Amino acid sequence: MKNRVLSVDIFRGMTIVLMILVNTPGTWGHVYAPLLHAQWHGYTPTDLVFPFFLFIVGTSIALAYQNKKTDSSTYKKITIRSLKLIGLGIFLGAFTLSFPFFKDFENIRFPGVLQRIGVVFFFASILFINLDWKKLIAISGILLIGYWLLMVFVPVEGVASTLERAPNNLANYLDVKVFGTHNYRPDYDPEGLLSTIPAIVSSLLGIFTGLILTSKQEKKTTILFGLGGAFLILGHVWDVVFPINKALWTSSFVLVTAGWANIVLAIIYHLTDVKGIKFGSIFKYAGANAIVVYFLSSFISKLFGLIKVDGENSLHGWLFQTIYVHDFMPMKLSSLLYGLTVVSFYCLLAYVLYKRKIFIKV
Structure with a gap:
């Protein structure tokens, strides 16, 4: 893109990462308040x-x-x-x-x-x-x-x-x-x-x-x-x-x-x-394929919710309960860690795409 501005790329990627984080908690029943939408009026x-x-x-x-x-x-x-x-x-x-x-x-x-x-x-x-x-x-x-x-x-x-x-x-x-x-x-x-x-x-x-x-x-x-x-x-x-x-x-x-x-x-x-301070490169990588990363995260998240394990629990629920839920850990923290794991995966994917010079325009 002509007139490319580094801060814009970083801001775009940061926004996509946050969109993925707030959309994929381990469980919607246990989410820290700043990661939830306002009930109606007001904002978080x-x-x-x-x-x-x-x-x-x-x-x-x-x-x-x-x-x-x-x-x-x-x-x-x-x-x-x-x-x-x-x-x-x-x-x-x-x-x-x-x-x-x-x-x-x-x-x-x-x-x-x-x-x-x-x-x-x-x-x-x-x-x-x-x-x-x-x-x-x-x-x-x-x-x-x-x-x-x-x-x-x-x-x-x-x-x-x-x-x-x-x-x-x-x-x-x-x-x-x-x-x-x-x-x-x-x-x-x-x-x-x-x-x-x-x-x-x-x-x-x-x-x-x-x-x-x-x-x-x-x-x-x-x-x-x-x-x-x-x-x-x-x-x-x-x-x-x-x-x-x-x-x-x-x-x-x-x-x-x-x-x-x-x-x-x-x-x-x-x-x-x-x-000229170098920081936020991982967000720049996510910003380079922002829509693709967001679409994949939404689609795979939907798949994880639809696929059933043992005929009852969704794949998403099974992974969360099996890996992240522990007696010594608050449920909200477990839910956040699940979301951060999902974010880390897509940041890694964005890094690989960027380094391989794969930029998918939508």
């Missing part, structure tokens, strides 16, 4: 992980498409990549061990993490190659404010809107109407239809950071810290009337997570690109 460190990835998608768009022409070949590449991501996500949701290896149609979940990445990548890329940064700022503001107004002021079948998990939550209502049973839960989907609108802004804010990193501006670290601090303040102020909420991907959530993303990236950028 885990709630930062997915928006961080969408943010870095935007930063990567700025690095990769800064000088691209708006011709048919560029649009074709963007569209094909988006469809690949959406297809991989639907495959993950549809796969099962029973022939013909796909769930019945009514049991397939259409929304998902990779699907959202694909949709966000498509719209953020198209907007970036066609509009200047001033117009992108205006669109970001319009989308965030518009989403707030929709969620708070638009009634649902004559009933005043709510931001709780209820039939008159507009995002939930539209997901049920459009997708029917194809949702994460009957009453909400964290990658739902309407909440994808502010998720696009998560990527657009990452684009601004990418433009800063490739600009001739001095004191980029200071600028990123300042931008991150401003986003955090604005997000927490907005939280008073539009609560920070990952499941709904509220506008305040977009600003707060973008704020933390800028601060974390600023620290990594200062250490690596400014000071």
